Amino acid sequence: MSIEITFPDGNVKSFDAPVTGLAIAQGISPGLAKKAAVIKVNDELWDLTRPIDRSASVSIVTRDKPEALEVIRHDAAHVLAQAVQELFPGTQITFGPATEVGFYYDFARDTPFTDADLESIEAKMREIVKRDLPITREIWPREQVLEFFQTTGERFKAEWVSEGIRPDEEISIYRQGEKWLDMCLGPHLPSTGKLGTAFKLIRVGGVYWRGDAHNAQLQRIYGVAFATDDELKAYLKQVEEAEKRDHRKLARQLDLFHQQEEAPGMVFWHPKGWAIWQAVEQYVRGVYRKSGYQEVRGPQIMDVSLWKKSGHWDNYHDNMFFTESEKRTYAIKPMNCPGHVQIYNAGLHSYRDLPIRYAEFGGCHRNEPSGALHGIMRVRAFTQDDGHIFCTLEQVEGEVTAFHQQAMQVYQDFGFDDIAVKLALRPDKRLGSDEAWDRAENALRAALRAAGVAWEELPGEGAFYGPKIEYHMKDSIGRSWQVGTMQFDPMMPERLNAEYIDEQSQRQRPIMLHRAIVGSMERFIGILIEHHAGSLPFWLSPVQAVVAPIVSDADGYAEEVCALLKDAGLRVETDLRNEKINYKIREHATQKIPVIIVVGRKEAEQRSVTLRFRGVDAQETLSLDEAVQRLKTLR
């Protein structure tokens, strides 16, 4: 038997017997063999130790390649599992994949792992790496695997063999050293020593077996892993930087808002935080105006019967707040759409009136599970930049493409330029027929196509009343946030009896489009704070400039400058405290004020000001008039 191995450069080499990737690499150079992590065989990643038993085109994947990194991380998960079982006998193993920056492994053990355990586990992992145990792949018959896991008390593994793996699937077992093994698809490095030292266990958390809240609770140990120590160091540094821009921390430092026990998941906006809100709201209001929306306002609470009619009660009553008065139960609104339908229904509409676009900064309350709350990113009381468009099916495409343009402009104006568009399709729990869903999903697809954007489809992620387009934006440190949405809803008009009169004087159901660009004001402001690390752009800064006199003789002039800038529409304050200019500059720089305006005797005499811009040490002195003009252009 002859095996032909084709290399990336087109060279072909014949072997008489099956040959391993390691042998091939060694045949090329010992250096390559050392750097090799896995081998790509006909576009499939294989272990270096797995014999290649047929002709194939191959390429050696060295450890510096992204594909190798995933294998390194996956290996780290297995080394973690072995370390845990060596240290804590009786702990059951389940799954442990690679993640975006590292790996995790889920364990079943009655006693919780502590931070101290994490340290000793990591030490044990390093020991296993040092032992440089060979990692070998074996194929076992299904019965043998099942029996093995049953006799070793690995209940979860055994369950997976019988419930998660198709009977005709080949089961590979990876042995790490003499005794320890795990069932795994692979591939893996040839030995534990190849893992290297660039890994670190970071935390432990609870998870559900197979991701289902009805199942047993497991403990997941998370780690990060890289090909080199430098990359690990860089990653840890980046985490530290991310912590510094935590919106909860910055809110305290910059006095933007606070939250307290009596109102969990709600926000107390301080003057400076509310100034940011106002800036965002005024901006969005301008978008409403320019794009043909009429602003409206519905009531905060409405009789529960309305929510039963709309379908919200059936789907979400566990997450709704209720209140009672005179034997009637009211729901505190979790959404604005039923209110907008009432406004629509208050008049009779001709097809000529459509589309009708309503907008509202709609305050909503949702009783989110306590464990979901997070600063102002996930709250129980929030405000949507909500809008509803009542239109005909034919008008949907035009409305969706127009919305797309508006949304993209808004994200750009706020400093976000990396936007991903996704289409969330029918969920299991839903209203309406499959035909209606086909129509709805296809209408959105057509609109996206017309808008000329690429999108990703998310099966099962749609709202119960219709599919939705989602806008995900990446922030300055690469995290993705779902903000805007455009939802197609034929159900709500039906359920709440919305109609218009068509050309033939017949009553028709309009289509309802739900749309939001920033989504939740609270969350969007949280994202803005973290994206800009608290240094908001001039137009969003709560205090845009501080006028700081050097000596008290200049106080009067400072107040004059401040008044002038306020007249020009800027948010300005004076700092007349009896402190040195150094102290004032330090403080306002720390407060991330975009412009510090210093005035001393000289400026007061010359009617000039000295400007110091955030992040720039150099100062500029210019006349008061010039300065006002200059700052006005930043607004």
Place this chain on the structure above:
RNA sequence: GCCGGGAUAGCUCAGUCGGUAGAGCGACUGAUUCGUAAUCAGUAGGUCGCAGGUUCGAUUCCUGUUCCCGGCACCA
């Protein structure tokens, strides 16, 4: 909601192996008028999250609870 951890002055944190607490910054008062990232001195400030229990005595130990943090689940 579930698993784990936490809660000490306005903020950041130390401390008490059970004998009711301390620093820095901030605040306040006074002095200082000093040209680009912290002037000096003094003063005040805490039911040690809340409720029970054990104890002669609990901020400390135990139980419960609320909220926060991390993870999972959820997210109209």
